[in-house]
Amino acid sequence: MMVKEVAELAGISVRTLHHYDEIGLLHPSGTTEAGYRVYSDEDLALLQQILFFRELGFPLKQIRDIVSRPDFDRREAMELHHKLLLEKRARLERMIDTLEKTMKHEKGEIRMTNQDKFAGFDFSSNPYEQEARERWGDKAVDESNERLNKMSKEEQTQMGEEMNAIYRKLAELRHESPATDEAQQAIGEWYQLLNRMGYYSPEAFKGLGQMYVDDERFTRNIDKFGEGLAVFMRDAMAEYADRRSQ
Template sequence: MHIKQAAELAGVSVRTLHHYDEIGLLSPDRVTDAGYRVYSDDNLRRLQSILYYRELGFLLKDIRAILGDPAFDRLQALEDQRRQLLAKQRQLALMIETIDQSIQEERGEQTMTHEERFKGFDFSQNPYEDEAKERWGSETVEKTNAAIQGFGKEAEDRMNEIFRSLAAIRQQAPDSGEAQAVIGDWYRFLNTIGTYTPQAFAGLGEMYTADERFTQNIDQFGTGLAAFMQKAMAVYAERLQDGPECQGHPARE
């Protein structure tokens, strides 16, 4: 079928298929003399695999590497994708249950504990690890991941605590004293499990708003939190580079 038909069938744009061709991820079976791309059944099977991996958060360059591996087994890949999608389904079901309970609480029909409000959130797996490695270097990210795994639930609880604190003040000015104090907690926490320069800290904040997947995950703690953190992190990083005396508040231990 022609590219427009393939795009409509898969629910993607024609531009997306052009991009996949340009990066060597999915090339059409042939191109007619008139310049029309023609996709075969094998092309469509490959496109299906690509879209499953995309749904699971894989980067395009990683999908290309997986599909290009001579040892790639489509049946095994489908079975792996099914297991991962079922795990995602279970997490989404738990989050929907939490949302339903939150709606009931807002209506005054029940109360929830702090723990119940965040049931279903899981940041233990980082779908953005490759972006972080590309930006800040694999060694730093790997050390950070190892530290988080070593801290276990304690680190996760601390992360959630900081996110909740930031969500509670996200309507304030990002350069306010309180906002800078709490974002400082986030900076110091990150540097207990890795090494973040002020520039890397500000760059990480930019990723929170540049990548919609980051934004969606962070904004689960409160709409607009990602944008607030990006601005607060930029201010904090700039003041750090100007010198500790420019921070405007004492360090919080």
Template sequence: MSIKEVAELAGVSIRTLRHYDDNGLLKPAEVSPSGYRHYSEENLKTLQQILFFKELGFPLQKIKEIIESPSFDRLGALELQRHLLIEKQKRLAKMIALIEKTIQSEKEGMEMSSEEKFAVFRFDNNPYEREAREKWGDQAVNAAEAGIAGLTGDEKSALAAEMNGIYRELAAIRHTDPRAQGAQTAIRKWFDFLNRHFGNYTPEAFKGLGQMYIEDSRFTKNIDQFGEGLATFMAAAMAEFANQTEE
């Protein structure tokens, strides 16, 4: 594939791909005598890895060190990246729920305890973060954490508004059949939202996340703020969506 084709496929600029080539991060499989870059399937796999690491906040130099290491395991990296992205999604969901709770307490003149105000800012119990530190080092994970914290206020607000809009739409139909067309159309919006903002969710991963909504009481409590029984409805709709998509 040409550099233009790869740029369009991956949603990155030609300038970015040239930069990756110049610093040795992603060398094209072939450069023609006239200077045209041509990328192989293996190049595309490497580019995918780079973009996953970037989404997690890893600096380019560290990404280069990781993927060039003799011990680098692509499949193992993908599995750990999936876990880290799901943890990122869970973390943002908790933060958004805390923002909603804080706004509500301000409106109603209620005082939150100190523990409630800062409960979601402790991330020391994430087993996947510990595994990532063991695999890729503290520096890389610290940089990733900084990237997560780097969302602007407007970005967080826009993300929260979009998420809450989907929750409210689903809450309004939570008493209907989760297998019905209306429920499936609405749950697809949630599937698309997660894939736009939090990584590549397969239908099976999406189904597993829905199961977590009813197995983890913290998720259930946060989601059911939009309507009692919403978490159960979403889990069923997500499972049906996954089953239909995989058929």
């Protein structure tokens, strides 16, 4: 199968398949005389394994290490996927149960305590803060946190809406070249928004874009707006930073 056919079959972008090839995660078995990638049934079976691992939150580097092991057993991996997905389903069912009870509470059909409503939620810490401190130092992170803490809830909500709007705009452009004027204008809006929260040099902005791809947590959240968006943003941010550094 050609790369476009595989992308449509698996529900992912051509750019994502190219990225998998670039990092040594999934190489197509052959190419046409014109140089186009061709995927075999064996390649598709491996892609299915990769997507199962991704759904479970495994980082791409870890997936590559697992599937490239000489002793990698596909059936054993399937059993693991099955076990972990059942656990994930159980967690989701608990969340759905809480949501359904909350809906009944809102209708006056049952009564929930405040503790019941927020059971299982924990937003007391930022899971990316420590990594950000290690990459860019305490000063940049502290300045960003200080600015956010000074914002009212309304301002923070507005900021979130602006971020989502830019994500959606970039998602619409993700199948185009990240170097186009339209893509660079949109990623420039992202750069300006981030700098309203704290200073990002072009180099730090480029490094952040790379983290969007290297850290599966970022990739998973960003790609909710469109498969392959994290990779597209990385490339657009690198292009933007390089232009500003010239």
